[in-house]
Amino acid sequence: MANPTERDIEAHFREELFQRSEGKKSVLLPKEQYNEIISEVTATDKSGEKTPHEYYLLKKYEIFKCGDVLKLIRRRTANEDPIYFATLEYTFDIIKHAHIATGHGGRDKMVKELSKKYDNITHDAISIYKSLCIECQCKQVAYQLLDIFLLLGAPEILQSVNGSEFTACVITELKLLWPDLVMVHGKPRYPQSQGSVERANCDIKDILVAWLSDNNTTDWTVGLKFVQFQKNSSYHSGIRRSPFAALFGSDAKVGLTTSALPHDVIHRLQSEDELLAVITEETTSDELPAVEPVTAKPPAVEPVTVEPPAVEPVTAEPPAVEQVTALGVLCTTVIRVTAEPPAVKPTSPLSVRQKNNTSQRKRACEAQLSQAERMVERIRRIMDRGKVGNNVTIPIPMVDRGRGDPRNIMGIIMDIDENDNYTIAVKSGILSGKYTRNQFDLCMEEKLIIEEEEPCVMHLTHLQ
Structure with a gap:
């Protein structure tokens, strides 16, 4: 935009x-x-x-x-x-x-x-x-980003769909608030190539509008914090867990609301003493011994067991140590050492949390890779695969074109790697970066061809 x-x-x-x-x-x-x-x-x-x-x-x-x-x-x-x-x-x-x-x-x-x-x-x-x-919008955006950056750290590149000028303005405001911060703004992206990002933006807008309506306010900067928490604590089908759980290893907590206590009990609690009393009652009721029915017991029969012969542990004999006594007699002392099993250290809650955190992140990464593979497979089924030499049209982002500039630029496929990423050339040269199949359209007619004059020199010729 x-x-x-x-x-x-x-x-x-x-x-x-x-x-x-x-x-x-x-x-x-x-x-x-x-x-x-x-x-x-x-x-x-x-x-x-x-x-x-x-x-x-x-x-x-x-x-x-x-x-x-x-x-x-x-x-x-x-x-x-x-x-x-x-x-x-x-x-x-x-x-x-x-x-x-x-x-x-x-x-x-x-x-x-x-x-x-x-x-x-x-x-x-x-x-x-x-x-x-x-x-003023840059100041508000910078102030909101600063809260996130001071909690999770700042990225190296700040990307926005509002254009490089707006992003540079936000970075300038962030530099005024945080002089040690060094960031650069990313190159513009074509919105149609970021479908998941656009859907996330729509979800955030809908949640923010609902929050403003429920709380009867127009202060969106405050509501954005709650929208951020709701979005991060919601289940994500791509990573098969919430983003909060993937980052911190556990679900987000909302005080006693997310505890196992009934809601009517939670609303009556006012102090820590009342909370401890409720927890104590719950623990006591769980630990009451069960009443067993009285039944006639048959006479006890002692089982006959056969004890196996004792087996002495085999230990490695250390070398004998020879000593000379005061009387000049050579004495040999053999020291027998028996190995004891190592003591098992109790598992600390911190190590359990770290292990759970690592497991959650690994599973989230695997689920995200699986989702990416499904998306690539879906694109392959829906769209025809390009070939080297095919003519294509690449949409020009709105932030990069003027009012009189064309909406698309014509190019030709030069190379395709094993991940179906395309290298495309135009008349002025080869475009930097690689393109996926959903970022360009195949042309029905061949308008450009490759002419090789020398082994390493190629020219694109426009056919009339």
Whole structure:
């Protein structure tokens, strides 16, 4: 998705502001109404008798003349600076200048700055502008990413479908918050080649909209944390477990909610003493001895066992140690050593968790490889396999093309490896990287051919 231009942002701002003010009594004045009020106030000053509406206009408004231009200002007292009324059409420019003057400050800073000069700039208009400001969005995204990076570590490459400019802006904000962080932005990806990523993005949007509706709020930055937890703790069919379990080796915990205690008991608990009392009762009820029925026992019969002859353990005889006594007699001492079995160390909970964590990650990796193999097999069944020399069309990502540029570029298959990754060349040379079958389309007609003039020199010729 290409970054919106300043003109697109302004059009979106005005459209949303007009929709919110339409059909409602608003302090925002369209240009026609603004000029009409100026005419009424000017005519009222010259008239003798005045109606209640005219008294209302004179009490609220005043005409301020700036050269040949008439401005509508708030009725002022002696030695008071003029406070202007802004038209709906110029609200975007006014808020933009105030937003830049405050260093992309928050709503309160902007309200304080605008109230010095304007009377009718609403909080709603300020909020709309802040939601459309690219730099403010970068700050919010960087702040949310910082929480994740400080917990799990930061990657080397930051990838985004919003284009390299937006990604670079986010990296700049991250550098301001974390000067030691060094990252680069990735090259743009074609969205159709990332079906699983696009589906995940749709799921996240749906979960976020549901969370905002359930909690009756519009603060998406807070809801994003809960959406992240819900997405990571949900079962994933590809790795056959939740991402949380694949990373940490156990399912995510939500306090006592995920314990084995009944929900009605959990809601009544308030302190640690009450929790220990409930656990003690549960343990006591589990350890009560079972009452066995009384039955007549037959006389005990002692079993006859035959004891096998004792077998002495065979131990390796160490070499004899010869010693000379004080009387000059040579004595030989034989030291017999018997081997004892090594003591079995008790297994610690930490080692059990580490072993479980390693097992979960290994199984998740195996399941992911299995899913990738199934996807490749499915693509092979659905799509025809390309051959060396076939002409293909490769879609150009939106972030890499202008409005007048073609949507596709024509190329030819040069090589296919054992994993069905294709090397494709165009008239200007061989494209960097390799392509999978779902990233290009086969052409029905052969427009390009390979001409070999020398053993290592090839040229592509366009057929008429």
